[in-house]
Amino acid sequence: MAEESLAPYAVRASLRGRRINESAPTGRSEFQRDRDRIIHSAAFRRLEYKTQVFVNHEGDLFRTRLTHSIEVAQIGRSIARRLGLNEDLVEAISLAHDLGHTPFGHAGQEALNECMKEHGGFEHNLQSLRVVDVLEEKYAAFDGLNLCFETREGILKHCSPSNAAELGEVGERFLNDQRPSLEAQLANLADEIAYNNHDVDDGLRSGLLTLDQLSSVRLFSEHLNEVRKAFPNLAERRVVHETVRRMINALVTDLIEQTEANIKRNSPKSLEDVRAAPPLVAFSPEMYEKNRELKAVLRTHLYRHYRVMRMSAKARRIISDLFQAFMEDSRLLPPQFIPQSEQSKARLISDYIAGMTDRYAIREHRRIFAVEEI
Ligand code: MG
Numbered sequence: 001m002a003e004e005s006l007a008p009y010a011v012r013a014s015l016r017g018r019r020i021n022e023s024a025p026t027g028r029s030e031f032q033r034d035r036d037r038i039i040h041s042a043a044f045r046r047l048e049y050k051t052q053v054f055v056n057h058e059g060d061l062f063r064t065r066l067t068h069s070i071e072v073a074q075i076g077r078s079i080a081r082r083l084g085l086n087e088d089l090v091e092a093i094s095l096a097h098d099l100g101h102t103p104f105g106h107a108g109q110e111a112l113n114e115c116m117k118e119h120g121g122f123e124h125n126l127q128s129l130r131v132v133d134v135l136e137e138k139y140a141a142f143d144g145l146n147l148c149f150e151t152r153e154g155i156l157k158h159c160s161p162s163n164a165a166e167l168g169e170v171g172e173r174f175l176n177d178q179r180p181s182l183e184a185q186l187a188n189l190a191d192e193i194a195y196n197n198h199d200v201d202d203g204l205r206s207g208l209l210t211l212d213q214l215s216s217v218r219l220f221s222e223h224l225n226e227v228r229k230a231f232p233n234l235a236e237r238r239v240v241h242e243t244v245r246r247m248i249n250a251l252v253t254d255l256i257e258q259t260e261a262n263i264k265r266n267s268p269k270s271l272e273d274v275r276a277a278p279p280l281v282a283f284s285p286e287m288y289e290k291n292r293e294l295k296a297v298l299r300t301h302l303y304r305h306y307r308v309m310r311m312s313a314k315a316r317r318i319i320s321d322l323f324q325a326f327m328e329d330s331r332l333l334p335p336q337f338i339p340q341s342e343q344s345k346a347r348l349i350s351d352y353i354a355g356m357t358d359r360y361a362i363r364e365h366r367r368i369f370a371v372e373e374i
Contacts (some may be wrong), residue, residue, distance in 0.1 A: 096122070
């Protein structure tokens with residue numbers, strides 16, 4: 001991207017660089033190099049088989065973490081371009097933001113966190129950073145992907161003060177009450193726009209969510225009524241698509257307008273000003289409220305649907321069974337995960353489990369617990 005099209009408050013180049021010094025890339029920017037490394041990572045490929053809401057084998061059309069991440073990058077890039085922000089950085093953060101997710105979505109993360117209670121806990125956001133900083137084994141000269149500081153700080157969306165203190169420069173802002181770049185703020189909200197909308201789409205497709213349940217959601221019903229009026233004979237599936245498309249558009253437009261207004265009011269002249277200012281990338285208060293309404297309905301009717309709860313309960317059982325079995329007898333672990341010391345044992349097992357795809361975890365559970373399997 002041409003540097004002259006970037007706003008003065010955009011991230012123009014990586015000021016704080018990489019942890020291990022490398023020569024500058026040729027023919028691409030530092031953040032394009034980060035994006036390329038993320039796409040070539042093993043953790044990125046595994047996203048294809050990790051649950052967003054629906055477990056991968058439940059249907060071929062549902063979002064997975066991979067298609068979710070691509071949608072986040074798409075939304076993030078379009079907004080970045082409109083705001084004069086660094087698209088390459090937004091794309092890199094978006095594609096990496098879910099790399100640390102366990103199998104089976106949030107149920108998996110809660111189960112692993114519970115297992116790790118006595119051993120420092122588990123948090124998918126911190127794990128995403130751990131994947132790019134430590135766990136990927138692709139390069140001769142360093143562990144991890146050796147990404148730029150600005151990409152790493154974008155991946156670390158939230159962090160407790162005690163964890164922040166251990167993370168060095170990338171944790172500093174949580175201790176100094178500073179904001180990350182606008183690119184990082186944007187990737188975070190692009191994530192929200194993506195999942196709220198695709199969960200409506202997937203929820204309706206699966207039949208777990210009904211149009212009736214969504215009728216109290218203004219963001220949905222306003223657009224649905226418009227579509228029905230403009231296209232009275234349209235097939236139901238297309239009505240839903242057209243409605244969701246308009247919802248995304250409304251959220252994106254609102255975010256751009258409100259962020260422009262916030263930027264105007266705070267007039268940041270540099271990235272340093274952005275760090276000191278309150279969060280500038282935001283929805284308008286009205287859209288924030290409408291978005292909250294949508295999230296509440298998704299929570300009640302989709303994320304807590306009995307069929308989703310059943311899958312979550314299975315997920316919890318699989319994860320805690322595996323963790324316990326490996327803790328009790330680490331000889332059951334594949335050789336590369338066999339701990340060298342008692343202290344590192346729980347974290348290694350947690351890394352192994354977090355890296356699993358849904359189906360790998362199901363198979364591994366069967367291999368360990370089913371008598372007829374080997
Ligand atoms: Mg996400």
